[in-house]
Amino acid sequence: MDQIHFWIGIIATVAFAVTGVLAIADRGVDLFGILVLGVITAIGGGTLRDIILDVPAFWSISSVYIWVALGACVLTFVAESFFTQPQIYRCMLYIDGLGAALFGIQGVDKAWNLDFGLPVAPVILGLVTAIGGGLLRDILAGKKTLLMSHELYAIPVTLGCCIYVLILNFFPQYSLQGSAICMLAIFGLRSAAIRWDLRVPKLFITKTR
Amino acid sequence: MDQIHFWIGIIATVAFAVTGVLAIADRGVDLFGILVLGVITAIGGGTLRDIILDVPAFWSISSVYIWVALGACVLTFVAESFFTQPQIYRCMLYIDGLGAALFGIQGVDKAWNLDFGLPVAPVILGLVTAIGGGLLRDILAGKKTLLMSHELYAIPVTLGCCIYVLILNFFPQYSLQGSAICMLAIFGLRSAAIRWDLRVPKLFITKTR
């Protein structure tokens, strides 16, 4: 199981770095900026989580995620025209959704195992793990953040993390199956949002003035 | 006394969440963004303070502040037209000023009791507690931050925190009365600024070019 998580983590790191770089590439960023912003997209969320949890940043224990993210950034810079092909880009979006699902559930798990602010805080930390890196990238790149778009990205993650916390609380014996199911649920919702370009309905959006 | 602080804290959390949401509602934010940004406005400053102080985030010990903030955000979203009525909004601004006063003095207290970088750091942490959440919200919402406006908001807080540090240092026996007086001073100055729309005089502003 740890093996599976490790490999999904690696794949998710690649996807986060690639989509992170593509999200800002059209603004004229130099290779160095791409390396920094791509790595921040990939590891920023987990770093924020670890800072709030007051445990060492995960990449200080195993630097493989940084190397993988750096490699993915260079690759994206060199082969940008490959990754911006519609079908490839779409594929990366799905993998990015899988990554967000994994990172979210991992964040809940880490907070839960540390007994950190049960039961609310684990959901917050799951969300931070999944979207924190993207928020940092957008802030540093001067882009509108995810919170101001009306994408269905953070909402599936939050729902999945909430359900997972309920499972951990009421059916701790099914935590393993629960984590898999919640990850799939997040991924499924996110995939539906990508596939049919679903967004938050107007009813739930404040009026601009 | 702790009871009083607790209830002012709850009221302040509500006011921060409400004014935090109203400050960005005109940009077309969805309900999820409102929940996240409202909660960040309400608890972000205290979280930054706790991270710098290297103590567990206050909401990991008692999650009541998060629930209160979430409730206030939903309420603001549903009843936006109520809260944007001039006299209600003005009333929220005053309560927000009271909240800033409380949070600032509480921040000084927490740093002082931990012997953290006396005597300068407690003032900094008081200021961080009071305005940190609003800064995070503005950054995430792509708004001009408080530091670039010329509002009299952070200045009263800083003055009050400075005086409180002086009292803690030279008249520790009056710390309780001192905290109440400094809170009132901050609230008074902020209220005057709201009432007469006072701003930083031009003399103290650099010229735009």
Next chain:
Amino acid sequence: MDQIHFWIGIIATVAFAVTGVLAIADRGVDLFGILVLGVITAIGGGTLRDIILDVPAFWSISSVYIWVALGACVLTFVAESFFTQPQIYRCMLYIDGLGAALFGIQGVDKAWNLDFGLPVAPVILGLVTAIGGGLLRDILAGKKTLLMSHELYAIPVTLGCCIYVLILNFFPQYSLQGSAICMLAIFGLRSAAIRWDLRVPKLFITKTR
């Protein structure tokens, strides 16, 4: 040696505060905003480093850096027309480059001595120490960050930090000389970039769309 580092640190703090203030003065900032943003520019990078390293913020142990930064901010506000003279400003840019060199190498040193995520993390933390404060200032002031400009600022720092990590790893007996040489190398590269207005070549910049 510690004496020398201390004084370079003080000079670097002054330079960071001065250039930090000048970088945003043309946006019409009030004196309070200048104090906050100047201090953040000067001590923000080291603070981020200490938070990630999970050690107390350096200014909680010795507040001299904060006082020096505050003084430099007031001075810059009062004597803005002095500091914006081309030759004085240029001189501050060089000292700022020396500061970035010192802060970068100090950041590597601190992480290395704490055995933090060797060998990759020290480079990241050196970079964070050198440019973190400027990034925070730009975000708070609503300015385009360094990562989106194509300046040769972060790249010399990163190169120097990488070489220093190699020296610490393979020739630990020469760590003292190595730190001096890497600092000079960073300063030299940065000076060349200032002197001849060198920027990242177009080849390494993504196309804007």
